[in-house]
Amino acid sequence: MPNYPASSRDFASVFVSISTALRSSFLGLALLAGNLGAAVPAPAEEDPVFAQMSPFGIGSCRRTSFVPEFWVPQMAAIGIQDCRNTRLSWEVMEPKKGEWAWEKADERRQVFADHKMRVGGTLMGNPKWVKGWKKQKKGPGLPVSDLPAWSNYVYEVVKHCKDQIKYWEIWNEPPNFTYQDQTAKDYGKVVATAYDAAKKADPGAKIGLATKSAHIQYLQDAINAGAKNKFDYVTLHPYEMLGSVLRGRGTEAVFMSVVPNVRAMLRRVNPEKADVPVIYTELGVSAAPTSTRHGHGPEGQAYGLVKAMAMCIAQGVTSVNWFQARDGDSGPMGLLEKDGTPRPSYTAMGQLIKHLGHHPEFLGWTRLNGKHWAFFFQGPAGPAMITWAYRNQPDQLDFGQEVQIVDPLTGNATNRAKYQLTRAPAIVLGPPEKLLAEAKAKRDEPMLWDGHDYSEDQTVSIHFKDGKSVERGLHTNAADEVAADVIAYGGSARAGTVPGGTTFIVDPSFLGGQPTPLRISAVVRRNDNNDPAGFRLNYEGPGNRNGYKLAPDWYEIPDNKEWHTATFDLPDAYFVYMYGFNFSFDSQGKKFNKYYLQSVTVEKLPPKTAAAGN
Secondary structure, eight states, X not given: OOOOOGGGHHHHHHHOOOOTXXXXXXXXXXXXXXXXXXXXXXXXXXXXXXXXOOSEEEEOOHHHHTOGGGXXXXXXXXXXXXXXXXXXXXXXXXXXXXXXXXXXXXXXXXXXXXXXXXXXXXXXXXXXXXXXXXXXXXXXXXXXXXXXXXXXXXXXXXXXXXXXXXXXXXXXXXXXXXXXXXXXXXXXXXXXHHHHHHHHHOTTOEEEEEOSTTOHHHHXXXXXXXXXXXXXEEEEOOHHHHXXXXXXOOOHHHHTTHHHHHHHHHHHHOXXXXXXXXXXXXXXXXXXXXXXXXXXXXXXXXXXXXXXXHHHHHHTOSEEEESOSBOBTTBSOSSBOTTSOBOHHHHHHHHHHHHHOSSOEEEEEEEETTTEEEEEEEETTEEEEEEOOGGGOOEEEEXXXXXXXXXXXXXXXXXXXXXXXXXXXXXXXXXXXXXXXXHHHHTTSOOOSSSOOOTTOSEEEXXXXXXXXXXXXXXXXXXXXXXXXXXXXXXXXXXXXXXXXXXXXXXXXXXXXXXXXXXXXXXXXXXXXXXXXXXXXXXXXXXXXXXXXXXXXXXXXXXXXXXXEEEEEETTOOOOOTTSOXXXXXXXXXXXXOEEEEEEEXXXXXXXXXXXXX
């Protein structure tokens, strides 16, 4: 389920199967740095366990996992065949040492079998009887103090379920639900132990290396700390990135960079596993009212599902266990309401399966009218295109011929040659051959944010000029329409008090998912009253369980008599958009945020040049 640590909640509120050509089990991504959005080449040999998986999967929360009979039939009715179910936790299966509670678990498993639904398991937990157990608010920590008992639990559960469950995720969203003093090194030990035990119980079992959100740094740290070659697939939960796309921030390229970033990391630290499947075992959108912090409303939830599935398939995600089937303990996240009433997202999922098939082939992509993302797939009845208005800005499309346009929220279809594109995604059947040919030609090209490839550039920047944001490879969370531009001392600037205005996203093509020493420079001055102001830099880097770290020094803005340049050299920058952004300026809330920001520049540095400080 979504987990927003305190340090990221403000940003999250702003941001908030396998086919012949794209099954990520065997992706051979020959991506250069900066080619992050490119589609994938043809796969190599297929693993039968992953080959049968569809991108259209479903998941459940803790509460609804206990009662699959209340939602599995409705999921099966629209063609969903893959599910993530978590109720095989250690404390549930072995409440007392040596005593196994199989009966209820087997009854639940039978529900999936009766509806011909493949199910994956999550291995986690730390019963009170285990050596070293201690109480904490957010659940049990990693059982590193009793790895033999953990090994036995994994062995017994995998052996008992091997007739039905073949893929096993190790823990849910680590480092969430672990003790605060536990690190990726501890998780690496738990994964390695589980891998050996599972393979002993069932040589055909597949083990998943997991993390929260898109915490790719944590995966890297775990691999380096003992999990190397001890996993068969990778799982992520990139909720925050999807939320940014839905709010019209224009961050589709960021969402499309996730799988390539994972591949880049694996090629660097564990090349033997560079092509393992990437599965989103959770991804969802809240149907709560749009007036709430993370709510998108029922229709917005459905829009998010369609957009997410199109982008996930295009970048090579093997399967998405949409969170979730029916409302439970995580609010209105379900395709079904708490009483079982279908939401528009339920219909949308069914329409996607109907028109794209269980194993859609990604054909390519293009940008309609030069700006609106359009993804093409080979469906059961022919090519299908999914598109929506970029940054939620309506536009008129002229296809030059009549096409069939399906509303995924209702299934209603109309024939027309012209169409008013809005933030609502549309499924276009029988797209013009000219567009299809254009998309196929672009299939392996990078999906660039603003049409420019910054991989060879040494700097990216953003300037606030004439009341507008001039973005050259560096973007801010606060778009022009929501940010208060402030004209000061005859020059343009942005107030540091604007929500999201001091949170930044580097173009995915600039760094190519590689750790790169960087220099970040900001031109600033105090406000008109000359109030004390300053900030620390909060940035993405490895070795931190929360994915972000504060630069060691506080920058105090001297005065408002002139513009001043704050400079931060970062030897360990590793920008992978864990929460959808790369760095921000932290002014301790409203206490020291009374300043103006004129420009920000990010510069690549030679490895020996960077040193922490300002």
